Amino acid sequence: MAETGFGAPRLNVADLSVGSTMPERRAGPITQEHLIRYAGAMGDFNPFHYDAELVRSRGFKGIFAQGLLTAGILGQTLAAWAGQDLIRKLGVRFAEPVWLGDELIFSAVVTRTYRSDEGKARADLDCIVSSGDGRQVLKGSATLGKAD
């Protein structure tokens, strides 16, 4: 398989230790345009992400972002830091809605380092996405390392 260059490793996983952190990243504030771009690219046309009248009729305070938009920004933030080729796992759970106008803060910390069955360095991370007003909107985990 050809090297992409863009996805190549940008850090040495063996150099990470428990407590190592990904540089914090801030994105947003999230606007309707972000939701539209995501919907068009990924095909999520759920009206909760563009129909203000509908979402208010269902008891929400307003339009909220697709959960995977937040997860996807987290994934690309990890990729830009580590190199996409090193991402072995990403798991996400959606904790709170992301409202229009929310700023998002992405952070990740190494919780475990080990070797794979093939002897490749691995690092497990806890990932958190918080809103600017202090709500945890997404909790996740990731594993970095070269493919076996």
Added chain:
Amino acid sequence: MSNDPPMLDPVNFAFPIEWGKCREVALALLDPDPAMALSDDPGVVAPVLPAPVILPVCSFRYGPENAPPIVMMSKKGMVDRSRLLQGGLEFEFHRPIQSGETLVVTESLAKTYDKKTSKGVLRFFEFETAFRTTEGELVCTVTTTNIERRPGEDG
């Protein structure tokens, strides 16, 4: 609607990893890598791009139903979409995915189970989507959990 958890036959289809789709999704996901923004200068356009981490999720657009399995089940009356919650997702990559390759997707409903909670009965649907090369090499697995609040249990 039956109280028995519904089943779903596995679905297979081809998923071409398109250069333009990789870039479109990366930009929609605010990819901070300046390389992804690329310039209009043909000299810096990469012939191959890594697939954004969550790109496999949009594979349903290349499938026969043009809808994720849970939406398909909703259209068939097997679940009530208005009672669905997104439980979470897990991606496992056995190797990176790149533009230019074509993967074979297998979508299946791996598991359904009920949990009694203080707020009523919740039905969990775990979908597993496997991405393989045409030679059968497993490249990526995506596990998606959807939760249905069962009717009659939440007052």
